[in-house]
Amino acid sequence: MDLIFRSMCQRAPLGRTAMSANALFFEGRTVVWNGHIGEVVENPDTLSEVLVRLVGEKVIRTMAASDLTPLDSLDETNRDLPLAAVEADEWDKAAKRASACREIEAACDKTSAVADAAKMLGVQPRTVWRIQKRYRTDSKVSTLVSRKPGPKKGSRFLSLEREAIVHDVLEESYLKRERPSAGTATNDVELECKRRQLRPVCAQTIRNRLRAIDPKYVMQKRQGGKRAREKYKPVPGTLMATRPMELIEIDHTLADILLVSDDATRKVVGRPWLTLAVDVATRCVVGFHLSFDAPSSTSLAMCILSIVLPKDQLARYLDFDLLGVEWPCSGKFEVLLTDNGRDFHGAAVMRGCQEHGIELRYRPVGSPHWGGVIERLIGTMMGRLRMLPGATQRDVRAKDGQDVEKRACLTLSEFRQWLVTEIATHYHQVVHRGINMPPIEAWRMKSSTQISQPRELSDQECLRLFVDFLPYCERPISRVGINMNAMRYWSDELRDYVARGRKHAIRYDSRDIRRVYFVDPFGKVIVVNCVRQDVPQMSVQEWQKLGAAQRTTGAIQQRIDDRIAGHDANKALVASSEKASRQAHRDSNKKVERDKSLQARPLPVAEASPGNVASTFNPNRVPTPFKILEF
Structure with missing residues (x-):
């Protein structure tokens, strides 16, 4: 149990630092230590230490009072009552008791002083001692206002084991972002009690425990910290302005x-x-x-x-x-x-x-x-x-x-x-x-103290004020104009800025694609219209969507098939050309190599015979056309 209920676990309010551990952690009070529920077994007469037994343990621990938090409320609701809400008779009675307590504190013989105060107030001396004990914890008249009889508001009567089950189930099953209902938490508590063979907790008791949780803490766990801050975070301060248009x-x-x-x-x-x-x-x-x-x-x-x-x-x-x-x-x-x-x-x-x-x-x-x-x-x-x-x-x-x-x-x-x-x-x-x-x-x-009233602006002044807040992008001005959004824009007033080798800030109205704006070095706004006359008035987003739609409309599959067929035909043409070129290079290389080998080898000389003179080969003889000797 890492988390602790905020309103269940109320710490001593500010302004009560003088309250001792003996008064805050009295014997039998249910407390929380480091996410674990325990019961105060004994409270020594000190301001810093308390003896506590945790649920499921038999060992009694000595703990610092600053590390403990009361699980139940302080039960002294009269302390928090507004003074105007106390009846006059009850307040007079409390004032008399406070006066008697101050006399007892100042007396040397406190026993005699208590007896005298008992006679004056019409109560027993032991009652005076109890009143004096309460007055010591907080020396205020409101501390001594009579309490109503019966169980005090916020009192709890569950055993420690059942209280721990309710605490754990609500933390684990109810306080989460899924936001389960209170009925779900009641069923989970009932099942856990039956598992441990304990008497089930009444549904009304669980609803009371839920109402006792700090609403800010509930919203933080079930809806997130942002929602909790928006609803419960203090927002002091305000914006101050004393004159119009400030x-x-x-x-x-x-x-x-x-x-x-x-x-x-x-x-x-x-x-x-x-x-x-x-x-x-x-x-x-x-x-x-x-x-x-x-x-x-x-x-x-x-x-x-x-x-x-x-x-x-x-x-x-x-x-x-x-x-x-x-x-x-x-x-x-x-x-x-x-x-x-x-x-x-x-x-x-x-x-x-x-x-x-x-x-x-x-x-x-x-x-x-x-x-x-x-x-x-x-x-x-x-x-x-x-x-x-x-x-x-x-x-x-x-x-x-x-x-x-x-x-x-x-x-x-x-x-x-x-x-x-x-x-x-x-x-x-x-x-x-x-x-x-x-x-x-x-x-x-x-505005009665203002000397001059706002004047009407000229069309050029209105246009300049409007253009100064428009988005812009850097574009060069070429001989064909300004290229933006897959369109060209041109105005005769741009002639002096053509091809200067640098980019200019071109402003545009995202609602109208037909024109852009250029502010020259002298502060004049030049309206640059689109070269195309067939473009209707539309926003930049609509123009981009229209272009994308045009690129994807028509016989999409047929165009894709044609592109694939053309790509394959060109690829086959290039491959065939490369193959033919490689074959021609191979043939040429073979012939060169063959010629070289023939020139390096000596030619055989045939023996001349008287009857066959033409058979003698003469390398220096020029052959006649179409009668070339091939080897």
């Missing part, structure tokens, strides 16, 4: 709603990603972005652009209506606080923040409470949109068998308009519990 929190979430396409079919497209930005000082929503694409540097760039732009200008760009409601929350900000997502750690995000004087901060790892403002805003918005048709709700049980896809009816633009209306006309106008006023009123009050 500290901005930003985060992404997958909205709990299904949207449909904008065309006539209105087919279900899916759930959109929502990026929100909130001002910590005023709790105002200062920016947002909606897209079906997963969070990326582009999502962050669009959200930052929506923060800086005045909302009237943003409404013209995104084609939504503010309905005449004021939304003054815009401008440049100082600090951006995000979580530790990969999309916030890119080089483009860091350099974009540095370029525009924004301090980029990250929450401590594993501490989501430092982003509590934006998390609360996301929770509020998700709760509001769950009332819309097509809402997926928070879980399967909340759907209650509804066909969510059949009820989906909002498009992305319609949902954007709903979100803007919800923010401007509801969220900003309702009292926020964190600041005890509506967010729009907090903005007006805290």
Whole structure:
């Protein structure tokens, strides 16, 4: 038994260090030592040592009181009672007893002092001695409040053997990640008791033991330490911001709603990603972005652009209506606080923040409470949109068998308009519990000291701000343009940068494959369009998937067979050519060797006869054509 129940094994509370071992580990008390259950046999009149007999052993051990932990509660519940919860009569009686105890402590003849105190309190002298003993352990009036008769709360009556069985079974069978039920633990205890021929433990007793375990310890063993820390770890401290646009929190979430396409079919497209930005000082929503694409540097760039732009200008760009409601929350900000997502750690995000004087901060790892403002805003918005048709709700049980896809009816633009209306006309106008006023009123009050209001940005300024946060890659500019994503991009403004022998930072919007961006040394953004005119608007991921699909569509097996046949034919052709060449080389070598051997050997001279003069061979004679002598 390496683990110990936390609430079963309560140590002496803080502030009671003066309590002696004689008071804490009285005779017969059940204790735990190094994971083993035992019983206090004798408690010498010391502050450091106790005699204990462990379960299953006959030997009595002398143990240090600091190594022991009481298995049952301290049973003196009145010590922990709030002072206001004690009745006035009981408190007066306890005050008189405390006064009598102080007189006994100061008296030289304690026997006479105890007798006098017994007469004053109307009790026997032995009762006064017991009161005095309790007062010595803790010199407080609350220590002497009368206790209720009967068994004290938390008392245990199981034998040591049965108590040890309950302790072991709960540790081994109940406190584990599979999270078995209490009934399973009860059955295991019953079987173990029958195996040892002991009386089974009542199911209610086991449930009482389970309720006595520290809930944090139970969650740590059954659900993991992370869940236990998220629920029980203290989270002191808060983020402080005193003026608008001083500290901005930003985060992404997958909205709990299904949207449909904008065309006539209105087919279900899916759930959109929502990026929100909130001002910590005023709790105002200062920016947002909606897209079906997963969070990326582009999502962050669009959200930052929506923060800086005045909302009237943003409404013209995104084609939504503010309905005449004021939304003054815009401008440049100082600090951006995000979580530790990969999309916030890119080089483009860091350099974009540095370029525009924004301090980029990250929450401590594993501490989501430092982003509590934006998390609360996301929770509020998700709760509001769950009332819309097509809402997926928070879980399967909340759907209650509804066909969510059949009820989906909002498009992305319609949902954007709903979100803007919800923010401007509801969220900003309702009292926020964190600041005890509506967010729009907090903005007006805290921004009244600002001298200038945010101005509208030109198209080139908006484009530069957007491009500075886009991802980029290094590419050379050749005579045919910029090669990216298996396509070429060209603009006449790139003529001065062609073939300079170095690579340039080419930025791209992952949502649109048709164009990339190049920032020249003078800070001007050059939009470089794709050379091909037949490429529709699609994301980089869609283009890559389309290329992969085109490479694998059609008569795949027929093309594979044709490739194999062509490869084999070429291989046979090369092999035949090599064989013929080798044969020709061998024949040529044979003839050369034969000629050499003939030249080295003397030729035979035939005897001349008068009748056969033509048979004489003359090597110097030039043969006539087609009459070449062969040897």
